[in-house]
Amino acid sequence: MTKQGAVRGTVSADGTASFLGIPYAAPPFGARRFQPPAPPAAWTGTRDATTHGPTPPKAPYTPPFDALIPEAMIPGEDCLNLNVWTPSPGPGARLPVMVWLYGGAFANGAASTSAYDGSAFARDGVVFVSLNYRLGTDGFLHLDGVPDNRGLLDQIAALEWIRDNIAAFGGDPDRITLFGHSAGAISIGVLLNDTRARGLFHRAILQSGAAHHFLRPASARRITAHLAGKLGIEPTADAFAAVPLDRLLTAQAELRREIGARPDPAVWGEAALNAMPFEPVIDGLAPAGPDCGVDLLVGSNREEYRLFLVPTERLHLLSETKLRATAEAYGLDPDKALPVYRDARPGAVPGEIFDAMVTDWFYRIPAIRLAESVPGSYMYEFARRSSAFDGRLGACHGGELAYVFDRLDDPAYAPMTGEDPARAVADAMHGAWVAFATTGEPGWAAYEPSSRTTMIFDDTGPGVVKDPRAAERALWEGVR
Incomplete structure (x- = not known):
C-alpha cells in the first residue's frame, strides 16, 4: 500500500518481489510541461505494477553507441x-x-x-x-x-x-x-x-561523475538560443512546447553533434569542453564539503574515454595536434604534461594519451576533488579491461555497470563486457556496494590526502593502491 493506493507486483522464484512503473509524480505534459513535478494522482482499487512504465522522451543513441549502451x-x-x-x-x-x-x-x-x-x-x-x-x-x-x-x-x-x-x-x-x-x-x-x-x-x-560539470546561466542561454534558431522559434517555453516531439528530439541530437564538430567556447560556453548541451544550470558548484551529511563512495574507470574513441575508430586516427590543443584547452602546458602521460605508456599513440588525459579531466580528478572535500570518503577505480573490440575498449566508461549490478549474463551488457566477464570482479564490486549501503563501509580504508587509498577492481582481484598515477594527478593541482 502506497500513499496513492495499492500496487500489485510480481514475486520471482527466489522470493524477491518487483513492483514496476509506479508513478511518483504526475505526467509532465500539457499544462505541466516545463513545470516542477506535481504529486501523482491517487487511484482506487489495486494498480498493476508488473510491467515497466513509459520512459522520458529522448532521441535514440546514434551508431555505433546504439549497439553498445x-x-x-x-x-x-x-x-x-x-x-x-x-x-x-x-x-x-x-x-x-x-x-x-x-x-x-x-x-x-x-x-x-x-x-x-x-x-x-x-x-x-x-x-x-x-x-x-x-x-x-x-x-x-x-x-x-x-x-x-x-x-x-x-x-x-x-x-x-x-x-x-x-x-x-x-x-x-x-x-x-x-x-x-x-x-x-x-x-x-x-x-x-x-x-x-x-x-x-x-x-x-x-x-564516473562528480561535481565539475554544469552550465552557467550565460552559457545555458546561448544553447537555448541556438536550439531555438535551429527550430525557427522564439526561445520561450511556450514556443518549445508547441514543437512536435519528434522534431524536437531530432534537433536535440543534431545539437550534440554540432558541439562535437565545432567545440568553440564562444558559441557553447562550458559545453564546448564536455559536449553536453543539457546539464545542470548553476552559477557555480563547489565539491560538497565536510558538512554535507552524506557518506561518500566515489570513483571512475581507468580508461573512460575509450568508449568514445574505440568504436568510432578515432583512437588511432587522433592527431598530435588535436592532443596538444586539448591539453591547452584544459589548462595544461602540453610540453610539461604530455611527457608525464607518455612516461607511463611507452609507445602509446596520441589517441591513447588523449584517452588518459581526458579521462583524468572529465572523470578521475573531479572524483578526487569530491573525495578530498568530504573527510572519510572512499575511493575506487575500475580497471578490468573488456575483451570487446579486440581488447581495445579497455576499462571504458560504463564498463563497471555489469559488475556493479551483478548481471554478467545479461545480453544488454555483452557488447561492452566482451566474451569473458570476470565473476570475481562482480562478486567484489557488487559486494562492496551492498556493504557500503548496509554499513557505510565498503571494505577498505577511507581516502585521505596523506595516503590517497584507492581500491582497484581488476582481474587480479580487488587490491588497495596508495595514490595511483601520482605524477599524472599532480599535473592537475590548481588546474582542475
Whole structure:
C-alpha cells in the first residue's frame, strides 16, 4: 500500500518481489510541461505494477553507441515513474535502500532497461529503486520563466516519494543510498549541495561523475538560443512546447553533434569542453564539503574515454595536434604534461594519451576533488579491461555497470563486457556496494590526502593502491 493506493507486483522464484512503473509524480505534459513535478494522482482499487512504465522522451543513441549502451523506449506521458525490487515486501523489515540514477549525458537513459534490473541487490538484502527523470529540453534546457534543472527536481520528488513510501516495501527511510553513473553521478554531485535534497539520502555512490560539470546561466542561454534558431522559434517555453516531439528530439541530437564538430567556447560556453548541451544550470558548484551529511563512495574507470574513441575508430586516427590543443584547452602546458602521460605508456599513440588525459579531466580528478572535500570518503577505480573490440575498449566508461549490478549474463551488457566477464570482479564490486549501503563501509580504508587509498577492481582481484598515477594527478593541482 502506497500513499496513492495499492500496487500489485510480481514475486520471482527466489522470493524477491518487483513492483514496476509506479508513478511518483504526475505526467509532465500539457499544462505541466516545463513545470516542477506535481504529486501523482491517487487511484482506487489495486494498480498493476508488473510491467515497466513509459520512459522520458529522448532521441535514440546514434551508431555505433546504439549497439553498445543499453536503452529502452516505452511511449506514454506517465513517464515519471519508478521501480522497486525487495526481498521483503511489506512493512517492518527496515532494510537498506539503494536508489539508482541512470547516465546518458542528461539526454538519454531509462530505468526500465534490463541492465538496471535490481534483482541482485534484492537477493543480497537491499531494497532497490530505479527511477526515470526528464531529459534533454524537458529536463535541462534553460527557459525564462520556468524552473531550471527540472530533471533534478524530478529526482528530488522521487526521493520524497521513497521517503514516504519505502517502508511499505520493507525499506528503511533513514538508510537510503543514492547511487548513479555518469549523468546520474553528476546529478548526485549537484544534489549534495541542494538544500531541497538534504536529508533525503544518507549515503551516495558516484560512478564516473562528480561535481565539475554544469552550465552557467550565460552559457545555458546561448544553447537555448541556438536550439531555438535551429527550430525557427522564439526561445520561450511556450514556443518549445508547441514543437512536435519528434522534431524536437531530432534537433536535440543534431545539437550534440554540432558541439562535437565545432567545440568553440564562444558559441557553447562550458559545453564546448564536455559536449553536453543539457546539464545542470548553476552559477557555480563547489565539491560538497565536510558538512554535507552524506557518506561518500566515489570513483571512475581507468580508461573512460575509450568508449568514445574505440568504436568510432578515432583512437588511432587522433592527431598530435588535436592532443596538444586539448591539453591547452584544459589548462595544461602540453610540453610539461604530455611527457608525464607518455612516461607511463611507452609507445602509446596520441589517441591513447588523449584517452588518459581526458579521462583524468572529465572523470578521475573531479572524483578526487569530491573525495578530498568530504573527510572519510572512499575511493575506487575500475580497471578490468573488456575483451570487446579486440581488447581495445579497455576499462571504458560504463564498463563497471555489469559488475556493479551483478548481471554478467545479461545480453544488454555483452557488447561492452566482451566474451569473458570476470565473476570475481562482480562478486567484489557488487559486494562492496551492498556493504557500503548496509554499513557505510565498503571494505577498505577511507581516502585521505596523506595516503590517497584507492581500491582497484581488476582481474587480479580487488587490491588497495596508495595514490595511483601520482605524477599524472599532480599535473592537475590548481588546474582542475
